[in-house]
Amino acid sequence: MVINTQIMNQKTNPNPNRVHNARQILLSLMMVGLVMLQVSCNSGQLYKRAITLPDSVWNSGDRVRFVIPVNKPPEKAALHLFFRYATAFQYNSLQVKCTIFSPDNSILVEDTMDLPFRTEEGEVEGVGFANVWDIDFVLLKSTDIFSKKGHYTIEIAHAMPEKQVFFIGEVGLLLERVE
Numbered sequence: 001m002v003i004n005t006q007i008m009n010q011k012t013n014p015n016p017n018r019v020h021n022a023r024q025i026l027l028s029l030m031m032v033g034l035v036m037l038q039v040s041c042n043s044g045q046l047y048k049r050a051i052t053l054p055d056s057v058w059n060s061g062d063r064v065r066f067v068i069p070v071n072k073p074p075e076k077a078a079l080h081l082f083f084r085y086a087t088a089f090q091y092n093s094l095q096v097k098c099t100i101f102s103p104d105n106s107i108l109v110e111d112t113m114d115l116p117f118r119t120e121e122g123e124v125e126g127v128g129f130a131n132v133w134d135i136d137f138v139l140l141k142s143t144d145i146f147s148k149k150g151h152y153t154i155e156i157a158h159a160m161p162e163k164q165v166f167f168i169g170e171v172g173l174l175l176e177r178v179e
Helices: 002-012 016-040
Strands: 045-052 057-059 063-070 077-086 093-101 107-116 127-129 132-142 150-158 164-166 168-177
Touching (some): 045 063, 045 077, 057 168, 063 168, 077 093, 107 132, 150 168
Antiparallel strands (some): 045 168, 057 164, 077 168, 093 150, 127 132
16 A cells, blocks of 8 residues: 555656756757757858856956968958856946957957947846856958958957956857858
């Protein structure tokens, strides 16, 4: 009789850990599917790289550097800057300084930008899961920035008044061919 009661309880009261694990597996499979879909749709990518910041802290003066090899200059390209950040990121926007160097090391672009990470209502921007969010900004669309063969260097530094910016986990760059 005890065995039947245990079986009966298992059918009517599912183990909460088992339900939680099933949800985690389902959400993980959904994320993998979305990533695979995104990868298959990004055939115009010329370069993509993300750099992880140690302990999700970006120190003043630390430059994140990307070196993009351009073997066949695209007719038209878009340059994206993307971030992975935590909801605990304490600011509504992030000020960054972006410098693009040509293959001969001359400065092509040097600009400081204010990138919004929250809406006017204070909600986080981007696409997220739990407390981790990804946000993407188009820095430029151009026909002439990447017009020569060679290695272009792009440096990104935070331009916030504070010495350290917390909860930025990754800084990434994407160069893609556009129509």
